[in-house]
Structures are given as structure tokens and as C-alpha cells.
Amino acid sequence: MSETTIDDPSSKNHSRPVRLKRHKVSRESVIGLGMNYLHELGADHICNVCIYNGGSCCGGCEHLSNGAGCKLRNTSCTAWLCGFLKYVLYETGHLRDWNAFWAQVPGLDHRMDYTPEQFFIRVSLEAHTLKELSASLAEDLKELSKAHVGELGFILTVREQLDRYIDLYLFCDNDIPKQKRVKKQIDQLSVPFHRFREALSLHRRSFEKSE
Numbered sequence: 531m532s533e534t535t536i537d538d539p540s541s542k543n544h545s546r547p548v549r550l551k552r553h554k555v556s557r558e559s560v561i562g563l564g565m566n567y568l569h570e571l572g573a574d575h576i577c578n579v580c581i582y583n584g585g586s587c588c589g590g591c592e593h594l595s596n597g598a599g600c601k602l603r604n605t606s607c608t609a610w611l612c613g614f615l616k617y618v619l620y621e622t623g624h625l626r627d628w629n630a631f632w633a634q635v636p637g638l639d640h641r642m643d644y645t646p647e648q649f650f651i652r653v654s655l656e657a658h659t660l661k662e663l664s665a666s667l668a669e670d671l672k673e674l675s676k677a678h679v680g681e682l683g684f685i686l687t688v689r690e691q692l693d694r695y696i697d698l699y700l701f702c703d704n705d706i707p708k709q710k711r712v713k714k715q716i717d718q719l720s721v722p723f724h725r726f727r728e729a730l731s732l733h734r735r736s737f738e739k740s741e
């Protein structure tokens with residue numbers, strides 16, 4: 531393979547960010563778009579396993595209400611993806627779209643935002659139904675955590691590694707040899723994700739047929 535190309539997951543099933551005429555949106559509508567996107571992605575399946583293993587990303591937050599979830603949803607937490615969710619979008623080719631959408635939203639911070647009530651955007655966010663993929667990954671993670679029951683937080687370490695390598699992968703766009711090496715690390719981490727890989731291959735095939 532040429533050193534100038536890479537078997538990039540983001541080139542399979544790739545959806546390019548749709549650029550629209552600059553238009554005004556509300557902070558609330560952007561949060562709604564993000565929440566709907568995560569719902570269609572099937573994030574709940576993965577979150578349930580992660581939370582069961584002590585990995586909730588809301589832990590200790592003052593806005594978390596017992597039994598009711600987040601009381602004060604903001605743009606920052608909606609935009610933020612952990613390694614597991616990033617991985618699903620990386621493999622399905624939607625991660626760059628997600629990033630492009632949130633890059634235009636002002637005022638993101640940690641567990642809060644300074645996003646104005648109204649602002650202008652150009653890039654749209656189209657949700658994709660990936661619930662089966664996420665459910666498959668959740669099953670793989672359950673199995674992985676059972677197999678490593680003596681190693682506290684094993685799947686959370688995998689989550690952090692996926693997060694780090696996928697960020698690095700995106701960062702290496704101008705260094706293809708390095709990007710290939712990083713991709714191998716991600717592939718290595720995903721070896722135990724048998725159900726997910728099977729579902730992904732079906733997903734890619736059905737996408738190719740619809741092209």
C-alpha cells in the first residue's frame with residue numbers, strides 16, 4: 531500500500547459533514563440534536579455496562595441527581611465522547627462529522643458551558659442508527675469485564691486507551707506512517723470485540739449495497 535493512503539475506517543461508510551448556509555440556532559436545539567444523535571447511536575447500551583463497572587463520566591458532578599440523571603444538561607457534556615463512543619464513531623466513519631459539528635459551537639467547558647442562547651452554525655449533524663453496533667459492543671465489554679474480574683476497572687483502562695489512540699489517530703492526518711501505526715494499536719485493542727466486529731462488517735456491507 532502506498533505511504534500516502536491508509537485503510538482509514540473513516541473512509542468506509544463515510545458521511546461528510548453537510549455544510550449549510552450560515553444560520554442561527556439555539557443552545558437548547560443543539561443540545562437536543564446531540565442527545566438525539568447519542569440516542570440513535572445506542573449510547574445507553576454502552577453506558578449501562580460502563581456505569582455498572584464504576585466508569586460513569588458524571589461521577590461526583592453537582593448536577594447529577596440520584597435516579598433522575600443530569601439536572602442541568604449543557605453543550606460541553608453533550609459534545610464530549612469517551613473512548614467507547616468515540617470508537618463506535620471512528621469505526622463507522624462518523625467521528626469527524628461529530629467533531630466538525632461541535633467545533634462550531636462556542637463556549638464549551640468542563641461540565642458547564644458559556645454557550646450563548648443563540649449563535650450561528652454552518653455544519654449540520656445527521657443522526658445515524660447504530661444501536662445494534664453499540665449493543666454488540668456492550669455485550670463484548672460485559673464479557674471482557676467478566677474475563678478480567680480480578681482486575682478492577684479493566685474495561686475502563688481499555689476505554690482510556692481507545693480514547694488516547696483515536697485522538698492520536700486524528701491528530702496524525704499529516705503523518706500517514708505514524709497514523710498506520712496508531713491504527714494498528716486501535717485494531718489490537720479491539721481484538722476482543724467479536725460481536726461488534728461482526729455487526730460492523732454487516733453494517734459496512736449493507737452500506738456498500740445502498741451506495
Ligand code: SF4
Nearest residue numbers: 576577580586587612
Ligand atoms: S464514560 Fe462513556 S460509556 Fe461511560 S457513562 Fe460516560 S459516556 Fe457512557
Ligand code: SF4
Nearest residue numbers: 588591593594600607
Ligand atoms: S453536567 Fe455533565 S457531568 Fe454533570 S451530570 Fe450533567 S452530563 Fe453528567
